[in-house]
Amino acid sequence: MTPPARDAGKGAAPAVPLRATASAAAREEQEHGLFEVRKKIYPRAVTGSFATWRWALVWFTQVIFYGLPWLAWNDRQAVLFDLAARKFYIFGLVFWPQDFIYLTLLLVTAAVALFLFTAVAGRLWCGYACPQTVYTEIFLWIERVFEGDRNARTKLDGAPLTARKLGIKAGKHFAWVAFALWTGFTFVGYFTPIKELGGEVLSLALGPWQMFWIFFYGFATYGNAGWMREQVCKYMCPYARFQGAMFDQDTLIIAYDRERGEPRGARGKKADPKSLGLGACVDCNICVQVCPTGIDIRDGLQYECIGCAACIDGCDQVMEKMGYPKGLIRYSTEHAMQENAGVTGIVNRFIRPRTLVYATILATVVVAGAVALWMRVPLKVDVIRDRGALVREVEDGELENVYRLQVMNATESAHRYRIAVEGINGIRVASEAVIEMAPASTRAFPIRIRVPGAEAKGGSQKIVISVTAEDAADLQVREAAAFLSPRKEGK
Amino acid sequence: MFTQRIAWILWPAFLVACGMEVVIFTLFDPADLHFFGEPLEASRMTVYSVGFFVFWALGAASSFLTCFLQRSPWEVNRCPLPATERPEGCPKREGPCCD
Numbered sequence: 001m002t003p004p005a006r007d008a009g010k011g012a013a014p015a016v017p018l019r020a021t022a023s024a025a026a027r028e029e030q031e032h033g034l035f036e037v038r039k040k041i042y043p044r045a046v047t048g049s050f051a052t053w054r055w056a057l058v059w060f061t062q063v064i065f066y067g068l069p070w071l072a073w074n075d076r077q078a079v080l081f082d083l084a085a086r087k088f089y090i091f092g093l094v095f096w097p098q099d100f101i102y103l104t105l106l107l108v109t110a111a112v113a114l115f116l117f118t119a120v121a122g123r124l125w126c127g128y129a130c131p132q133t134v135y136t137e138i139f140l141w142i143e144r145v146f147e148g149d150r151n152a153r154t155k156l157d158g159a160p161l162t163a164r165k166l167g168i169k170a171g172k173h174f175a176w177v178a179f180a181l182w183t184g185f186t187f188v189g190y191f192t193p194i195k196e197l198g199g200e201v202l203s204l205a206l207g208p209w210q211m212f213w214i215f216f217y218g219f220a221t222y223g224n225a226g227w228m229r230e231q232v233c234k235y236m237c238p239y240a241r242f243q244g245a246m247f248d249q250d251t252l253i254i255a256y257d258r259e260r261g262e263p264r265g266a267r268g269k270k271a272d273p274k275s276l277g278l279g280a281c282v283d284c285n286i287c288v289q290v291c292p293t294g295i296d297i298r299d300g301l302q303y304e305c306i307g308c309a310a311c312i313d314g315c316d317q318v319m320e321k322m323g324y325p326k327g328l329i330r331y332s333t334e335h336a337m338q339e340n341a342g343v344t345g346i347v348n349r350f351i352r353p354r355t356l357v358y359a360t361i362l363a364t365v366v367v368a369g370a371v372a373l374w375m376r377v378p379l380k381v382d383v384i385r386d387r388g389a390l391v392r393e394v395e396d397g398e399l400e401n402v403y404r405l406q407v408m409n410a411t412e413s414a415h416r417y418r419i420a421v422e423g424i425n426g427i428r429v430a431s432e433a434v435i436e437m438a439p440a441s442t443r444a445f446p447i448r449i450r451v452p453g454a455e456a457k458g459g460s461q462k463i464v465i466s467v468t469a470e471d472a473a474d475l476q477v478r479e480a481a482a483f484l485s486p487r488k489e490g491k
Numbered sequence: 492m493f494t495q496r497i498a499w500i501l502w503p504a505f506l507v508a509c510g511m512e513v514v515i516f517t518l519f520d521p522a523d524l525h526f527f528g529e530p531l532e533a534s535r536m537t538v539y540s541v542g543f544f545v546f547w548a549l550g551a552a553s554s555f556l557t558c559f560l561q562r563s564p565w566e567v568n569r570c571p572l573p574a575t576e577r578p579e580g581c582p583k584r585e586g587p588c589c590d
Contacts, residue, residue, distance in 0.1 A: 083535065083536065083539060084534070084535050084536055086520060086535070097517050097518070097520070100517050100518075103513075103517070207536070209536045209537060209540045210536075212540065213540070235498070236498075236502055238506070
């Protein structure tokens with residue numbers, strides 16, 4: 001029983017849906033083989049409802065990825081992580097390094113959402129949305145355009161090098177490299193304004209680092225999607241290793257119905273499997289041929305399975321041709337397989353302690369993030385005491401403290417701000433109380449604050465310095481500070 | 492085995508370098524950095540880029556030491572062994588060793 005589940009995450013390894021047919025020794029040998037020298041996998045093209053879903057998601061994610069940097073907003077790029085200026089523009093919002101908390105919340109949200117989706121439906125991310133899957137799918141499509149489907153590709157790779165083969169291979173790699181460079185260009189376009197970047201590329205005046213990162217990211221895309229493919233998932237991806245910890249017996253997995261399928265065997269279309277003593281599996285190997293990671297799902301759940309459901313599409317087509325009911329390989333759960341439960345049986349178990357805990361954490365983080373973002377005041381003020389002079393007595397017996405006001409206007413329009421101070425009777429700002437700030441800028445202002453001598457109690461007194469936009473009263477920040485004065489004699 | 496080890500050394504270091512890049516350069520502005528007491532006269536883009544490779548190299552050094560120290564006493568004392576004498580768990584139970 002162990003071989004199939006052995007690698008599927010050390011934590012809650014889903015144990016039994018299906019048992020291995022290959023002996024442990026055979027598998028061991030195969031694994032060692034793969035460990036040392038990779039056998040190239042030639043995934044066969046597959047059509048069907050899950051393949052359609054995957055292509056829909058390829059289009060969805062990539063239209064966003066390639067299109068978003070070109071979108072304009074307020075006369076600038078709508079989404080721009082301007083690293084050189086240390087400002088992130090996301091539509092109407094401008095984020096500064098001080099807003100790191102929002103990035104943290106976003107990452108926590110993404111992580112918990114991944115946990116929740118994994119607990120409910122397994123490796124949805126891997127199978128449909130992960131860039132590795134998406135780009136592999138695109139690169140495989142390009143490969144098919146040039147080289148044909150699985151059989152043609154294996155034949156081509158086995159054939160001696162001729163001018164025709166060289167031409168096909170060169171064409172494929174040229175298309176791959178072009179696509180990869182476009183991807184690298186788009187990636188860098190998220191960090192430096194893409195329209196200027198495009199102009200620089202066309203006039204061959206690209207900055208050295210921009211050029212470097214376009215090639216670096218392009219090379220990574222070309223290497224990962226063209227050459228590495230399933231090895232990234234099998235050997236490099238940390239998520240593939242720990243996703244098993246989020247699995248339990250009610251997690252959707254791609255499962256082969258062993259009870260219905262075995263004993264497997266070839267038979268004629270009109271033959272009665274019962275009289276031949278056969279199960280529904282016709283042993284056509286389509287499920288293996290379409291698998292992008294090159295596994296046999298009939299051996300049970302394996303950590304290499306990225307949950308892409310290509311084997312489901314492939315098997316369903318064969319079942320249809322044979323006139324058997326579909327779903328010999330299907331999305332199911334370990335419990336559902338044991339109890340022969342249908343869709344409602346599976347869906348009813350979506351709500352369980354594990355998913356409730358993940359959902360609660362997710363909802364909390366999302367709500368906290370949304371509230372924090374909604375309440376965020378796009379104005380930041382830091383009050384720093386001038387360390388040089390603590391306190392100074394000025395004309396009319398007033399005492400003066402000097403501060404440095406670090407003001408950050410995080411809005412995209414210029415504002416005039418009024419500085420006010422309170423906390424001690426008669427306290428006032430003796431320096432210029434109105435400051436002008438350019439859009440999305442930071443500046444430091446020295447300010448002098450005075451208190452009538454009679455009101456100074458000696459030592460440190462709490463005061464509040466407020467900065468308010470003259471054209472928007474809610475654009476206000478109040479910062480606490482201390483006013484120092486000399487201790488009076490006799491006290 | 493050699494390429495495998497290279498991957499073990501470089502890949503985790505790459506992931507860690509990505510994390511380091513985000514955390515360190517969110518907290519520290521390259522424009523504020525000093526190099527031996529002198530302000531660093533390099534553009535932010537240069538510092539980000541060079542910084543990434545410094546983080547990667549440091550991570551790789553750590554992975555390298557992990558790989559180097561995890562060799563079993565068998566490997567340290569006796570490798571390469573003839574195929575028939577290779578111990579349990581040796582990734583090269585058969586065939587040529589150390590290619």
